[in-house]
Amino acid sequence: MREIKFRAWDNGIMLGPVGILLTGTPAWLTMLSSEADIMLYTGLKDKNGVEIYEGDVISAYGTRDKVYWGGIGWEPFEGSMLDAHDSVGYEIIGNIYENPELVDK
Numbered sequence: 727m728r729e730i731k732f733r734a735w736d737n738g739i740m741l742g743p744v745g746i747l748l749t750g751t752p753a754w755l756t757m758l759s760s761e762a763d764i765m766l767y768t769g770l771k772d773k774n775g776v777e778i779y780e781g782d783v784i785s786a787y788g789t790r791d792k793v794y795w796g797g798i799g800w801e802p803f804e805g806s807m808l809d810a811h812d813s814v815g816y817e818i819i820g821n822i823y824e825n826p827e828l829v830d831k
Contacts, residue, residue, distance in 0.1 A: 729769060733779055735823040736762035743767060743777065763823070768793065772816045783828040784816045792822060792829055 733742030736758050744755070758764070765780040772778055782793040820828045 729767065731767035731777070732764055733767075734758055734762050734764045735781070735821075740821075740824065743779070770816075772818045774817060776818050778816065778818060779821075781822045782818050783820045783822060783825060785819045786816045790819070790828065 729745065731743045731745045732755065733740060733744070734755070735741075741758075755764070763781065768778045768780070770778045772784065778784065778793055780794055784791050784793060819825075822829055
């Protein structure tokens with residue numbers, strides 16, 4: 727079973743990650759601004775053991791890819807799908823909020 731965790735980008739600060747408990751919502755999630763972006767943990771870790779979240783930018787097999795989670799995989803810049811079960815070759819190199827230059831082409 728995949729662990730359910732979130733992090734959030736709000737007012738220039740990355741908050742979390744925090745797990746969701748069946749008994750309620752973490753307090754910081756209820757205090758976010760209306761402009762906050764909430765990112766879901768994919769359940770995968772990169773080759774260094776770092777958790778991969780939506781909004782991360784990964785280097786994978788010579789390409790640079792933006793992570794989104796839709797239940798099926800990744801959304802690479804080139805538009806092809808990567809194997810979401812093969813995270814061994816992935817390395818997080820930043821995220822779209824703190825490192826926007828990584829997604830600018």
